[in-house]
Amino acid sequence: MAAPVNLLQKLALINEHWSPKVVAEMNDYQFKLAKLKGEFVWHSHDHTDEVFMVLKGELTIELRDGAVALSEGDLYVVPKGVEHRPVAQQECQVLLVEPRGVVNTGEAGGDLQAPNDVWI
Amino acid sequence: MAAPVNLLQKLALINEHWSPKVVAEMNDYQFKLAKLKGEFVWHSHDHTDEVFMVLKGELTIELRDGAVALSEGDLYVVPKGVEHRPVAQQECQVLLVEPRGVVNTGEAGGDLQAPNDVWI
Numbered sequence: 001m002a003a004p005v006n007l008l009q010k011l012a013l014i015n016e017h018w019s020p021k022v023v024a025e026m027n028d029y030q031f032k033l034a035k036l037k038g039e040f041v042w043h044s045h046d047h048t049d050e051v052f053m054v055l056k057g058e059l060t061i062e063l064r065d066g067a068v069a070l071s072e073g074d075l076y077v078v079p080k081g082v083e084h085r086p087v088a089q090q091e092c093q094v095l096l097v098e099p100r101g102v103v104n105t106g107e108a109g110g111d112l113q114a115p116n117d118v119w120i
Numbered sequence: 121m122a123a124p125v126n127l128l129q130k131l132a133l134i135n136e137h138w139s140p141k142v143v144a145e146m147n148d149y150q151f152k153l154a155k156l157k158g159e160f161v162w163h164s165h166d167h168t169d170e171v172f173m174v175l176k177g178e179l180t181i182e183l184r185d186g187a188v189a190l191s192e193g194d195l196y197v198v199p200k201g202v203e204h205r206p207v208a209q210q211e212c213q214v215l216l217v218e219p220r221g222v223v224n225t226g227e228a229g230g231d232l233q234a235p236n237d238v239w240i
Binding site for chain 2 (some may be wrong): 001002003005006007008012013023024025026027029048049050051053063065066068069070071073074075076077079097098099118
């Protein structure tokens with residue numbers, strides 16, 4: 001029998017920005033926690049939608065045709081293939097849900113690409 | 121461009137217990153909100169894991185070999201095929217994540233079976 005995951009306790013273990021950590025798996029999907037601050041890179045995920053849920057702070061998800069402002073308790077689904085750029089003026093804490101194997105920078109790569117499938 | 125989903129605003133629209141409402145879809149998965157109070161039925165989902173995230177209150181998930189106590193901010197994955205019975209002494213508010221088409225009572229049916237795929 002597995003133990004429950006306390007999201008706040010897990011978030012307290014994260015010291016870096018833009019580096020999602022896996023906390024649970026359901027079927028072939030992963031639940032990941034991340035702390036975000038600053039501007040990420042424009043990218044997309046060609047094979048999957050991606051869920052952002054804001055647990056603390058505020059997050060803007062820039063899209064090519066506008067921007068979505070998210071506050072605590074907001075959930076947003078970035079559709080498959082849609083270019084997006086997360087931006088957080090202050091540190092923001094989020095839960096991500098996506099299939100196992102999704103890389104944070106999608107097809108874009110670059111300095112902000114984080115190691116994948118790292119659990120805390 | 122879709123709007124974000126505010127979980128608290130959506131929860132305020134729910135007036136009944138044990139009747140999950142869909143608020144978002146990611147690929148073929150659904151995010152559902154529910155208010156729970158009292159004892160549910162023993163059941164399992166033979167083809168999928170199921171995620172419970174407690175947004176408010178406390179929830180016990182009874183399993184045949186024990187019980188898991190969840191508080192606000194806790195996430196728990198009930199594995200595929202594992203019999204479970206959610207119990208909430210006081211009203212509890214949860215986010216569920218599971219594939220489209222999953223019925224709340226699994227194979228058990230009965231009076232607490234809720235209409236499936238109802239959006240709010």
